[in-house]
Amino acid sequence: MFYLIHVDLWGPYSTTNFDGNKYFLTIVDDFSRMSWIFLLKHKYDVSMSIQPFLKFFKNQFAKTIKVIQTDNGTEFVNSVCETMFKEMRVIHQRSCPYTPQQNGVVERKHRHLLEVTRALRFQAKIPLQFWGHCMLAASHIINRLPSSVLNFQTPYEKLYGRKPDLSHFRTIGCLCFAKVLPANDKMMARSRTVDHMGYSEIQKGYILFDIATRSFFVRRDDIFREEVFLFSHTDITDSQPVFVDNLQASDFILQNPSH
Known part of the structure; x- marks a missing residue:
């Protein structure tokens, strides 16, 4: 658990979210496939999301993330991120150029998130300016859905060792x-x-x-x-x-x- 995480940035989107965000950062735990979404206004805000994430989960689960897998985007390959990874003793593993399949876990998660986000938005006719809020809702739902990759367990169950309570689910929008x-x-x-x-x-x-x-x-x-x-x-x-x-x-x- 939390030995390896996959990280990727999506955006900028042509429509700014209601609260001014144009990007979303996705973090996926390799072990459980649990995902976390962070809405960002700027590309260079990536490090300000990753660092608190690493610290929080070290405290929450008493586990240390050892490897972060990303592509070669400048949002990850820069002096700020490299200094942060070095200070936190995390190995930064990067995909080879023009080989997005090497970061396929988070790429597939992006596709799934976007598909569910579109479905939520279209069903309730939610305006496009709320795409970010629909994305956060989609992530919450997906983390509690069975996955064939996990032998039809949910990411939530794989991570926390118990089935998720779905009684709070209500139709988005x-x-x-x-x-x-x-x-x-x-x-x-x-x-x-x-x-x-x-x-x-x-x-x-x-x-x-x-x-x-x-x-x-x-x-x-x-x-x-x-x-x-x-x-x-x-x-x-x-x-x-x-x-x-x-x-x-x-x-x-x-x-x-x-x-």
């Missing part, structure tokens, strides 16, 4: 009624309609997007309407969201809600 924090005014709404955009890796909750305020936040105890996709009724290309006229209030009325 679906309508969610998020509880509003307690207020003194008894006449104020107790929930607001938001969009489910993924799963927080640092808090036990869902990543939600409020179209009205154009802001993200994390909540746990929410009510979902997984058959309703809020973005399909909303245009957020302008600075202020515009709702389509044919959307009826009855579309958002709860009928037999369940957690």
Whole structure:
């Protein structure tokens, strides 16, 4: 576990993500095929993601990564990264020029991530400017899906030694009624309609997007309407969201809600 990791950078994408990112960095553990995604604004931000990753997993798993496999991109082959690898006693193993198959593990992971990201986005009609958030959600899902490479275990199970709990899964892009924090005014709404955009890796909750305020936040105890996709009724290309006229209030009325 964590003897070898495969790392690659994807981008820049022609459409900047909602929060300004144009790249994503993928790290794949060779043993478990568990993957981690980091959204980046700039190509040279790579080292600022790899170093905390190495330190965190040394503390988390009491294991030291010994080899990092990358291609010959300048984001990996530079004085900053080489100094970092040397200080952390990590061997930097690079692919030969024009042989992407030597970094095939992460290349295949990229293809899988992009396929799932497209599927999530198209199903819920999520605007392209949220491709990064869909990518993070795709990674969370893929890490919990059986893989033929792992004898139909999941990467999560291979890494942690237990099956993942899937009870928290909800359809990405679906309508969610998020509880509003307690207020003194008894006449104020107790929930607001938001969009489910993924799963927080640092808090036990869902990543939600409020179209009205154009802001993200994390909540746990929410009510979902997984058959309703809020973005399909909303245009957020302008600075202020515009709702389509044919959307009826009855579309958002709860009928037999369940957690």
